Amino acid sequence: MSKRRITILPGDGIGPEVTHEARLLLEEIAEALGEQWTLDEALVGGAAYDATGSPLPDETVALCKASDAVLLGAVGGPKWDHLPGSTRPEAGLLGIRKQLGVFANLRPIKTWPGLLLASPLKPELLSGVDMVIVRELTGGLYFGQPKKRVEDGAAVVDTLYYTRGEIERVVRQAFMIAQGRRKKLTSVDKANVLESSRLWREVVNDLAPEYPDVEVEHILVDSAAMQLIQRPNQFDVVVTENMFGDILSDEAAVLTGSIGMLPSASIGLDGPGLYEPVHGSAPDITGKGIANPLASFLSVAMLLRHSLHLDEVATQVEDAVLSVIESGCRTRDLAGPGEEWLGTKEISSRVRSDVRGRLESY
């Protein structure tokens, strides 16, 4: 019997609402497999700041590092927006990413046949969209030093710093992912202006001969933002630096119908992976029982695949989400005007019961 350790970091806002449902899903999967999994919970973000004065307590880091995988809800909210950068909830999220060394953030974007009308874009643009954004996660503008007010507060500096090694390791991941897919890699940068982007482009071109089966193209980020909406079908694997990847992945969420459907996996060279929905703490809907838990369920599927090597079970979870969506169930974020929708717990229970049915034979 395998012992697996998973740490859950619920965080703030709707984070605890969606991770609660994800926890039920994990418990049911462990039971169906006849395995005993240890599911620990720890504090991060505003909840951690309120309890301990730090958005990322040492105990949280230690627990995460001792796990096979970490599942995070979301952090942040207006309550903590006045705090200085170092104690904001978001610093807890950046801190755990850095501490776990998860430099490659995989954000799959695939349209759901049943949800084409949930997007404001024309359905004919959307069918067949299937891409992965590989976002560099532990470098760039988010982490470069100095990052501070200068000139007595009259000026400010954020630093966009990358080493060749940091670029190489994430670009290699992207090439390998492309090799397992449609073998096309789009590197997004701003090489017409930024020196960091010129090094990025150089590294992609230097590595390309090692992956001769992968077709490589370079696109400037402003044009990429347009093409994501205009011709989203052309993309297979997109690799880009931290900030560009953050912005483009929220934009790409619109293709799928809702950011409430987008999962992510953050992985390093070894150690536990970090799995989180792409969405935030959604203060506008917190406590109403209407948050879409499916991005968290799909993040659980990525966790099962990448960290627990339970590929088949991961696929069952994804298929269960698909079948519940195809059966017409919607959460509020996916429902059209006048269309009925289910709350967080109701849709969670539909998907979990579908998963149970699929795992009965295990």
Ligand code: NAD
């Ligand atoms: P957000 O993703 O929280 O919300 C954007 C919009 O999407 C809102 O209207 C929200 O109601 C909706 N939404 C998001 N997730 C949803 C879900 N699961 N179901 C239904 N609707 C959903 O982004 P924001 O409003 O820009 O940020 C709010 C806070 O979240 C900020 O403090 C920000 O720093 C934080 N944030 C955290 C993460 C994270 O922890 N990974 C990611 C993004 C933003």
Ligand code: IPM
């Ligand atoms: C995300 C979020 C975070 C990021 C914030 C909350 C720090 O927007 O995970 O996409 O910018 O990485």
Ligand code: MN
């Ligand atoms: Mn973001």
